[in-house]
Amino acid sequence: MLHVENLRVSYAGGGGTQTAVLRGIDFHIAPGEVLGVLGESGCGKTTLALSILSLLPASTSVKGSIRFLGQNLLVLPERELRRIRGERIAMIFQESGSALNPVMPVGRQVEEVIHAHRDWSLDRLREEAHNFLGQVGLDPSIAQAYPHQLSGGQLQRVQIAQALSCRPTLIIADEPASGLDPAAQAEILEMVVQRTHAALLVITHQPSNLHVLSRSVAMLRGLTSRVLVMYAGQVVEAGSLEQLETSALHPYTQALLACSRPSGQPGARQKLPAIPGYSASFFRLAAGCAFEARCGRRQAVCGEREPDCVDVGERQIRCFVL
Amino acid sequence: MTIRSGTLLEARNVSKTFTRGRWYSDCGVRALDNVTLSIQSSSTLALVGSSGSGKSTLARCIAQLEKPDLGEIWFDGRSLANFTQAGFRHLRKEIQIVPQDPSASLNPRWTAAEIVSEPLRVQRWGNEKKRYVRSLELLESVGLDNRAPHQRPYQLSGGQRARLALARALALEPRLLILDESLSSLDLSLQAQIINLLIDLQATYELAYLVIAHDMTLVASMTDQVVELCKGRIVRQEFFPC
Numbered sequence: 001m002l003h004v005e006n007l008r009v010s011y012a013g014g015g016g017t018q019t020a021v022l023r024g025i026d027f028h029i030a031p032g033e034v035l036g037v038l039g040e041s042g043c044g045k046t047t048l049a050l051s052i053l054s055l056l057p058a059s060t061s062v063k064g065s066i067r068f069l070g071q072n073l074l075v076l077p078e079r080e081l082r083r084i085r086g087e088r089i090a091m092i093f094q095e096s097g098s099a100l101n102p103v104m105p106v107g108r109q110v111e112e113v114i115h116a117h118r119d120w121s122l123d124r125l126r127e128e129a130h131n132f133l134g135q136v137g138l139d140p141s142i143a144q145a146y147p148h149q150l151s152g153g154q155l156q157r158v159q160i161a162q163a164l165s166c167r168p169t170l171i172i173a174d175e176p177a178s179g180l181d182p183a184a185q186a187e188i189l190e191m192v193v194q195r196t197h198a199a200l201l202v203i204t205h206q207p208s209n210l211h212v213l214s215r216s217v218a219m220l221r222g223l224t225s226r227v228l229v230m231y232a233g234q235v236v237e238a239g240s241l242e243q244l245e246t247s248a249l250h251p252y253t254q255a256l257l258a259c260s261r262p263s264g265q266p267g268a269r270q271k272l273p274a275i276p277g278y279s280a281s282f283f284r285l286a287a288g289c290a291f292e293a294r295c296g297r298r299q300a301v302c303g304e305r306e307p308d309c310v311d312v313g314e315r316q317i318r319c320f321v322l
Numbered sequence: 323m324t325i326r327s328g329t330l331l332e333a334r335n336v337s338k339t340f341t342r343g344r345w346y347s348d349c350g351v352r353a354l355d356n357v358t359l360s361i362q363s364s365s366t367l368a369l370v371g372s373s374g375s376g377k378s379t380l381a382r383c384i385a386q387l388e389k390p391d392l393g394e395i396w397f398d399g400r401s402l403a404n405f406t407q408a409g410f411r412h413l414r415k416e417i418q419i420v421p422q423d424p425s426a427s428l429n430p431r432w433t434a435a436e437i438v439s440e441p442l443r444v445q446r447w448g449n450e451k452k453r454y455v456r457s458l459e460l461l462e463s464v465g466l467d468n469r470a471p472h473q474r475p476y477q478l479s480g481g482q483r484a485r486l487a488l489a490r491a492l493a494l495e496p497r498l499l500i501l502d503e504s505l506s507s508l509d510l511s512l513q514a515q516i517i518n519l520l521i522d523l524q525a526t527y528e529l530a531y532l533v534i535a536h537d538m539t540l541v542a543s544m545t546d547q548v549v550e551l552c553k554g555r556i557v558r559q560e561f562f563p564c
Contacts, residue, residue, distance in 0.1 A: 040509040041480065152373070181372045181536045205509055259510040266542040267366075267562030269521050274514035278479055 001199060002029040002052070002170060007064040009044075009051050018061065019282050021047050023233040025064075026309075029199045031169065034217045036210040036241065037203045038256070039230035042279050045203045046094065048230075049174045052201075053085055068170070087117040090163035090198075092173040096155035100147045106158045107133065107143020113162045132161040135195055153184050160188070164196055172201045177209060185209060190216045197221075207245075207260040214241045229253045232280040232290035239315030249312060250319050251295050289320070297321050329396075330363040330530050331384065331417075331498055336393035337554075338379055353379040354390065355554040363497065364524060366531040366544050371551035377534045378422070380551070381500050384532065385419045386410065398497075415445060418496040420504040424487030428475040434461060434486050435471035441493045460489040465519060481512035488516070492523065500532045505540075513540050520544060 009022040021044045029035050039045050050056050052066055054073060066073045068089065073081070085091075093099035101109055110129040114120065120128070130140040136157040147155055156176065163171050176192065177185035189209060192200065193216040202213060214225035227244055229237040229252065237250040248254045255275045264270035280290040288303040289295070295302065301320050309318045338354040353376045361367045369377050382388040384395060386402060395402045397413065405413060418441075421427045428437055438457040447453065461470050464485040475483055484505060491499055501520075505513045521544050523529060535541050538548065550558035 040511065183372060207510075256511065259514050260539075262514070262540065262543060264543050265562070266548075267546050268543060269524075270543050271518045271521065272514040272540065272543060274518060275511035276515075278481055278512075279509070 001031050001069060002201075003065070003067040004028065004052070005065045005067075007048070007051065007062070007066065009047055009056065009063075010061045011057075012059040012061070020285075021233050021282055022051065025228075025233075025235055027228055027235070027238065029170065029201060032197055032199055032221055033223055034193070034200045034202065034213055034221075034225040036213065036225060036227040037201065037230060038205070038207060038210060038227055040205055040256075040279050042281075043230045044233040045205075045230055046174055049091065049172045049201070049203055052172060053089060053091060054081055055091075083117070086113050086168070087166040088168055089170045089172065090166065090168040092156075092159050092163050092171065092176050092192075094174045094178065096159045097147065097152070099159060100155060102147050105144050105146055106150065106155075107140075110143075110158065110161050110165055114165050117166050128165065129161075132165045133158070135164065136161045136191060152179050153188070156180065156188055157191075160192060160195075167196075168198050170199045170201065171196065172203075174203045175205070176202065178204075178206075182208070186212045189213050193217055193220055207257055210241055211245070229256070232285065233282065234290065234318060235309070235316065236291070236318045237315065238317075243315060249315065249317050249322060251297050251321065252291050255294075255296070289318075328363060329360050330398060331532075332360040332396040333380070333384065334358055334394045334396070336380070336383060336390045336395065338376075338383060338388065338390050352554050354383070356393070357551070357554070357556055358393075359549055359556070359559070361498065361530050361532060362546070363530050364528045365546040366524070366533060366541075367547045367549060368538065368541050368545040369532060369534045369549050369551065370536070370538055373536075374553075375551040376554040377551055378502055379554075381419065381502050381532060381534055384498075385417055385500055386413070387419070411445075415494040416496050417498045417500065418491040418494065419500040419502060420487050420491045422503045423507060424504050425475060425480065425483045427487060428483060430475050433472050433474055434466070434478070434489075437475075437486060438490050438493055441490060445494060447494075456493070457489075460493055461486070463492070463523070464489045465515075480508055481515065484508055484512070484516055485519075488519075492527070495527060496529070498530045498532065500534075502534045503536065506536055510540075517541060517544060 004025060004027050007022050007025040010018040010020045013019055025048060037045050051062055062074055107129050110132060111125040114125055114128055130143060133140050133143060138154060138157050177188045189212050204210060210227060217223055217225050225241045227241045228235045231252050237253045244253060248257055258273040262272045275294050277294045288305060289307055292298050292302040299320060307318050307320045309316050312322060336354055336357045339350040339352050341350045357380060371377050383390045435454060435457045438460050439453040442453045442456060458471055466482060466485055505516055517540055533541050546562055548560045549556055
């Protein structure tokens with residue numbers, strides 16, 4: 001349904017410089033499937049989401065192809081894109097507090113999305129908006145409230161109601177549950193899977209979020225979820241979540257997953273597994289593998305050239321260690 | 323590994339209500355309801371609970387940024403209610419707080435060295451030269467490199483800014499450090515790095531921590547006591563022997 005091939009995005013900097021942020025991304029999503037994108041901040045996850053809907057600033061250079069139901073979204077005129085945004089591909093943004101209009105009641109904001117794509121009467125719009133607010137577990141009376149009157153979890157639900165309102169075939173969710181406590185995060189993620197049959201592209205830095213998602217997808221849709229692990233604008237490992245959790249192959253994936261489930265007794269003052277150093281910066285990428293400086297299994301070749309993506313069974317890995 | 327010598331902080335039956343609407347109306351939010359807990363020196367108490375359960379209010383009461391309506395808070399054998407204004411000035415050295423969003427609390431126009439020496443200046447510690455030298459030591463102790471002292475917050479990454487906020491809180495050698503979700507906005511590996519650093523600092527400075535966390539998985543290793551709040555009440559209290 002969605003095919004992304006060799007996607008390269010560079011942001012324009014001062015003095016005509018270009019900073020490559022996505023450096024050749026390939027993936028595809030089938031109808032109803034859930035694809036997770038896992039990576040630390042600054043690895044290009046959000047740029048990936050925004051590039052699919054052509055929401056990046058005009059000065060950005062986007063190369064490669066993004067094919068959605070046979071159309072290349074990168075060459076589509078703005079008028080056609082507007083028909084796709086919201087109706088066929090919906091997006092749940094990272095910070096719901098700033099994604100919603102602060103001076104418009106939230107019910108109106110849900111109506112607005114439907115109104116952009118359907119030629120319905122005001123009454124019917126309102127009815128439909130209330131219906132979707134109810135579906136995401138909110139009381140319809142909340143429709144009159146302004147964003148500042150609602151909690152973080154409620155705002156997140158309003159955004160989900162907006163995303164569901166035109167029954168899209170693909171929903172892109174950028175950190176759909178960040179800033180909430182773990183119980184609320186799980187509830188939100190499970191609800192998204194329950195309320196729609198759409199394919200989901202979920203961007204997150206928390207492996208536990210993907211775990212919750214894949215569990216409910218397996219239960220409700222009988223599908224396994226796949227994950228792309230991103231580092232410095234490249235996919236370093238891709239495979240099913242189960243494979244990754246049981247036997248991650250790339251040193252970065254292994255380290256990232258080790259961070260998320262530290263072992264040891266509470267109170268023992270045992271040091272946690274951590275990846276040394278900071279994430280690679282796009283401004284100072286060296287010739288070799290971007291993870292080389294932080295990698296515990298680096299070899300001489302890692303600093304010399306970039307590893308290619310190789311297939312190992314059903315997974316793709318970008319590393320020399322294999 | 324840690325030396326535990328008596329109670330450092332004690333909260334006795336602390337309650338706090340925030341009034342909504344007019345002051346005489348009785349519709350209020352009971353943020354804390356009869357909370358009693360104690361922290362030993364050089365130990366860690368983790369405060370958990372869903373959002374809106376009163377965790378931050380309790381932290382703010384302990385840090386003297388908020389006054390409890392009822393109940394008393396004792397620090398090092400003295401009740402905070404009996405302190406004079408001058409006494410508070412001294413007390414502030416002992417209890418420091420790292421706020422929820424550390425980056426937002428850093429002055430964007432100051433260099434890291436200036437940010438770290440501000441609390442020293444406020445407390446009239448040493449002279450300008452000595453404060454500068456001390457700030458370099460502090461920045462080094464939290465693992466920032468030798469370029470950092472002259473950089474401004476926007477030139478630092480999120481993890482480096484969290485370290486900077488930590489260095490500032492440590493400047494006055496407090497005995498209790500309150501971390502109000504200070505790490506939750508960071509990547510997992512950075513959170514783990516900082517928690518490892520906190521474990522080391524606790525051993526060096528004999529610090530006690532009050533850590534507020536959504537999620538216990540990462541902080542469990544350094545925790546001696548967990549207190550869970552729900553709607554302002556303590557619903558679980560658990561000690562980890564070590």
